[in-house]
Amino acid sequence: MTDQRIDLVGLSRQELKAEMERIGEKAFRAKQLWQWIYHYGVRDFTKMTNISKNLHGKLAEHFYISRPETAEELTSVDRTRKWLYKFDDGNEAETVFIPEEDRGAVCISSQVGCTLTCKFCHTGTQLLVRNLSAGEIVGQFMAARDSYDEWPSPPGDKRMLTNIVLMGMGEPLYNFDNTVKALKILMDQEGISVSKRRITLSTSGVVPEIRRLGEVADVELAISLHAPTDEVRNEIMPINKKYPLKDLMAAVRDYPAAINARRITFEYVMLKGINDSEADARALTRLVKDIPCKFNLIPFNPWPGSDYECSGRKTIKRFVEILNRAGYTATTRVTRGQDILAACGQLKSESERVRCSRMKARIEAGIEDESHVLPASAE
Template sequence: MCAVSNDSLDTFHAPSPAGADEARPSLIGIDRTGLQGMLAEMGEKPFRARQLWQWIYHRGARSFADMSDLSKDLRQRLEARYTLERPAIARQQTSTDGTRKWLLDFADGQQAEAVYIPEDDRGAVCISSQVGCTLTCKFCHTGTQLLVRNLTPGEIVGQFMVARDSYGEWPSPTDATRMLSNVVLMGMGEPLFNYDNVAQAVRIIMDDEGLSLGKRRITLSTAGVVPLIHRAGAELGINLAVSLHAHTDEVRDRLMPINKKYPLAELMAACRSYPGLSNARRITFEYILLKGINDGDDDARALGRLVAGIPCKFNLIPFNPWPGSGFEPPSGNRVMKFSNILNDMGYSAPVRQPRGQDILAACGQLRSDSQRVPRHQQPWHPEYQGPSA
């Protein structure tokens, strides 16, 4: 499959947001090459980049003053030029089931949400890739918020680091001891519509001298941006989850307008060619069950036939209600019947138990109050007149 750049897709592009302290940008989100170049300009030797990397991403340093194996002079010069700021926590909520959600402020005042979903001995951090979303999937609360902008690599990595801060997981623990054991790019936005920034963030998260999360512990969820699915698998090698939710183009067109551009036949072909696919490394098909729309016995059987031959498993999600959605979840018996039919066809089809519903942290419920700013009112636009009175 031919790999294409984001420039050929319907993506909202804007320069990186202006920071609250433009003279001192944060180093969070800068990759190894960037750190090496920055330190070379400061007259430092290449090994300093490795030391700085480990302080930032392995030890989670919040201050240059803490970097004891760097000279005092270098620490002072770094302090004068840069910060180690993560996104700021505007609001933190913890559900009765232990799920924790953060509403995060970015330097330009925009906001996005991230969620930690705990299990018995581990848990996943669900992070966002955009402020808002351009896809307008009918069952998704995030889709009611227009796309504001893409998140930068630092804003994406920073969400995971905020979660690490919250649970005190510094320095980076081993796989056997970490609570925050997985990352899922399943929050606000479509990750493949912000591919370059997402890819840089993922590489930082995977680096074994930093945050050190293996590629098998990172999952990218897409609504079906077909031209970039193969590229993500070839370049990043991470797990793929696909938001499917229907077995016909007619129903999927209604639920997910992106299907009109990339219909099911193209999506299934992209899934079949995903690099590294095997029975040991399967695609996850996410399927939100909507009462009376896609939850019948015939729907289950047709769904199994649609994905035949693809090493895969299903993640069945009873619809999580949100105000004004217009959808309802099926009964518990209907959900189990759907799951059993897929099981009988040879598929793993567990039902995901809703988590964090009392704080609107469940699948499809994330949303912020950020509003898309008209282009001429953004600081980078040539007609920008400054902030209004």
């Protein structure tokens, strides 16, 4: 029998208050629950010590506090950890923690599969199954905290899981409402309390939603750029045909981070003979002129069936030098978790088997980036 109770993870503060009122409780209970769920990481109502025993039972009758099921957990030789999380409907998505000496970033997914078909990306070979809910997005970070025993929420300088990057499976801006709702929960200071300066959202360039994001969330922005010209970007990133570089750069220039001299990150995968020439590097500097930005160069991570090769070490070094001479910071990302397929562009779950045939037809018809037109039943 299907559980008819409501999952409290993923509800906004207002929604949580409304649920308390629905069961005849005062609004202040919502604040208490919020802190237990998001500050203390508690899943069992009986452990909420400032709530009466009678109310414990009432809450358990109407609600539950979820985590995604850990279907698989792998730890790399470099300490990178990857989880395959299974949700209530059996669909799966991957989450990765990338540790540094005194901090680390949790890379979370926003969709099961991906709307886009970027040719160099393993995740892009798994067609979109559905969007993740706000609770499923937040739940990935909460489950990662469970794994590292980081409850209650410690001060920022004592955490290992200090940063969040929306760079996992899916295009977060094609799941805009759920993503923004999740971001607000993650940033709430009475709960998980991750600063917006420690959250980076990576997008392939959904121009209208970049503008909306700046208005409602203003987290750090990373652009999956990967080419300095429309000709090359059209070939490796079909989304560019809908939102060409001129429009993308205009949206980036208007983003609050750029206006306030916080730097935009441009991600750039290094593909041998495709986008790695000296001319490409110089074209890149012209493209981003007057944008406060930095470059994150990503050595291509091979995956089974891929047609590309990574640029050579000397080629990457020369590329960096040209960007540096033009006044830009350019770093080469150290590949992490490659032995467990946790590196950039390597995430993929097996949920592809449940995709709709008509979704495949959309892809073949050239509208692969229209996740927002999915029927409600698929979201």
